[in-house]
Amino acid sequence: MKQITDRDIAALLNPRPVALITCCDEQGKPNVLTVTWTMPVSHRPPMIAISVGTRRYSHQLIQATGEFVVNIVGQNFQSAIEICGNSSGAVCDKFLRAGLHTVNSRTMRPPRIAGALGYLECCVASSQEVGDHTLFVATVEVAEASEKAFTGVWETYAGDVLLCRQRELFGMCHPSEESLEQRRRAQNFGQRVD
Numbered sequence: 001m002k003q004i005t006d007r008d009i010a011a012l013l014n015p016r017p018v019a020l021i022t023c024c025d026e027q028g029k030p031n032v033l034t035v036t037w038t039m040p041v042s043h044r045p046p047m048i049a050i051s052v053g054t055r056r057y058s059h060q061l062i063q064a065t066g067e068f069v070v071n072i073v074g075q076n077f078q079s080a081i082e083i084c085g086n087s088s089g090a091v092c093d094k095f096l097r098a099g100l101h102t103v104n105s106r107t108m109r110p111p112r113i114a115g116a117l118g119y120l121e122c123c124v125a126s127s128q129e130v131g132d133h134t135l136f137v138a139t140v141e142v143a144e145a146s147e148k149a150f151t152g153v154w155e156t157y158a159g160d161v162l163l164c165r166q167r168e169l170f171g172m173c174h175p176s177e178e179s180l181e182q183r184r185r186a187q188n189f190g191q192r193v194d
């Protein structure tokens with residue numbers, strides 16, 4: 001075994017979906033940032049948590065308004081993910097820079113990203129400082145997903161959900177050709193593969 005240190009420790013828990021989080025300031029001006037530190041935390045009521053660096057501009061906004069939207073996106077958003085994860089809304093308009101279009105959310109002011117595969121509109125219920133990040137625990141007010149892309153699982157589909165392996169390394173969540181072949185072989189031999 002080798003010792004894992006620093007930022008690589010978080011990467012041990014990858015891959016995980018990468019999302020675009022939209023939020024807005026108290027005047028309603030929106031911002032968007034890339035986030036991979038998301039997790040479900042309760043079924044009833046449905047709640048999730050996201051971890052946002054305390055120095056991010058979005059941190060200020062989410063803390064002030066208590067609202068954000070998790071936009072789950074496909075591989076066609078990779079360049080937007082990179083742009084929104086490497087520039088700050090404090091100094092530029094990332095929607096413009098990344099070529100992102102927005103549509104109104106159902107229940108809150110932060111907009112949705114047009115063309116995303118799924119949306120979770122979230123209201124912050126509590127927050128906790130954890131080292132250099134804040135964990136925002138939020139109630140999911142509305143959750144919607146593309147019928148074609150999500151059938152209880154994310155389907156193999158042209159707009160596959162983008163996964164983050166390391167900060168600048170991405171992948172898809174559909175099974176690899178190799179694992180499909182493994183399943184076919186196992187099924188031929190009548191073995192359980194799950």
Ligand SMILES: Cc1cc2nc3c(=O)[nH]c(=O)nc-3n(C[C@H](O)[C@H](O)[C@H](O)COP(=O)(O)O)c2cc1C
Pocket residue numbers: 018031032033034035036037038051052053055056057058059081082084085086087088089090164166167168
């Ligand atoms: C792939 C990727 C994943 C990221 N995940 C997170 C995350 O989970 N939490 C976080 O606070 N920042 C994360 N970031 C960094 C922010 O997206 C980045 O600091 C962004 O510029 C903040 O924008 P803002 O200043 O407009 O809020 C990630 C960046 C990338 C490229």
